[in-house]
Amino acid sequence: MTIDPIRSIIQDDITFPRHFSPMKSLLPPPIALTIAGSDCSAGAGIQADLKTFQHFSIHGLTAVTCVVSETANRVRCVHPVPVEIVTDQISLLLESFPVAAIKTGMLFSAAHVTAIAEILKNYPGISLVVDPVMVASTGDSLLESAALASYKNLLLPLATVITPNLPEAEVLLGESIPDENSLELAARKLSQMFGTSILLKGGHLAGPHCIDLLVENGHAHRFIAPRISVLGSHGTGCTLSAALAAAIALGQSLPAAVATAKEYLGETLRHSYQFQSSNGEIIHALNQGTSLRLSNGR
Numbered sequence: 001m002t003i004d005p006i007r008s009i010i011q012d013d014i015t016f017p018r019h020f021s022p023m024k025s026l027l028p029p030p031i032a033l034t035i036a037g038s039d040c041s042a043g044a045g046i047q048a049d050l051k052t053f054q055h056f057s058i059h060g061l062t063a064v065t066c067v068v069s070e071t072a073n074r075v076r077c078v079h080p081v082p083v084e085i086v087t088d089q090i091s092l093l094l095e096s097f098p099v100a101a102i103k104t105g106m107l108f109s110a111a112h113v114t115a116i117a118e119i120l121k122n123y124p125g126i127s128l129v130v131d132p133v134m135v136a137s138t139g140d141s142l143l144e145s146a147a148l149a150s151y152k153n154l155l156l157p158l159a160t161v162i163t164p165n166l167p168e169a170e171v172l173l174g175e176s177i178p179d180e181n182s183l184e185l186a187a188r189k190l191s192q193m194f195g196t197s198i199l200l201k202g203g204h205l206a207g208p209h210c211i212d213l214l215v216e217n218g219h220a221h222r223f224i225a226p227r228i229s230v231l232g233s234h235g236t237g238c239t240l241s242a243a244l245a246a247a248i249a250l251g252q253s254l255p256a257a258v259a260t261a262k263e264y265l266g267e268t269l270r271h272s273y274q275f276q277s278s279n280g281e282i283i284h285a286l287n288q289g290t291s292l293r294l295s296n297g298r
Contacts, residue, residue: 031249032245032249045238049103065086072235080109102120103131103245117154130161161214162198165203198214
């Protein structure tokens with residue numbers, strides 16, 4: 001009798017759940033690619049994106065643009081990855097995987113934005129979520145000033161949807177957005193300016209509710225949720241845009257995907273937690289592992 005050594009090793013050394021057959025291939029999940037910076041504290045950036053993708057059962061790919069030494073409380077140093085390495089990551093992944101959605105986060109420089117846009121313009125069939133990351137929640141700049149023109153002229157017109165917060169939208173528009181009544185007009189201006197859908201996040205406005213406004217194909221959709229009182233907001237923009245990309249990769253319409261992403265972000269805020277460092281500093285963290293927390297009852 002001939003013994004298959006590989007099969008023998010699998011059967012003898014590995015115990016599988018009863019429903020699992022090691023010889024049966026599983027259908028692969030949808031794929032999303034994040035092009036963003038690495039946050040060593042894992043609250044934002046590609047780390048937050050991957051945790052979010054995992055929540056939605058999405059296979060996440062990463063192209064790292066910067067390595068950032070940061071926590072939720074401060075950004076200490078930004079180390080840009082050479083442009084040719086960034087573009088090689090992206091090209092290899094797009095050549096190798098059937099990517100359903102892409103999201104961009106921290107891109108840092110004009111050279112990075114230009115090179116990334118040059119690649120992505122060749123993939124118009126892939127949904128693109130652009131989170132125009134400019135400033136960290138700590139107030140530290142995450143984008144070189146020269147990169148803004150590259151964003152406006154090259155990358156934003158390629159997007160399926162752009163997800164600016166109010167300060168970012170004001171920079172893109174060159175005008176202030178002082179109150180709730182200004183949201184829709186600002187979102188429509190941005191949509192016309194870049195020929196794409198806009199999710200304008202109104203969380204920086206005062207009031208008991210957070211109001212986000214989506215403009216898609218000339219139609220405005222308002223998303224209103226009670227403001228959740230937490231100690232910090234590090235990673236909320238990354239988490240929302242990653243959840244939006246994941247929902248789009250799952251085949252949801254844009255309004256439905258926004259609703260899904262906002263519901264998930266709310267859970268990460270409601271189940272957030274904090275750490276205390278050896279010097280007494282409190283570091284707040286979103287809970288992008290909400291599904292694990294809820295299922296374990298912890």
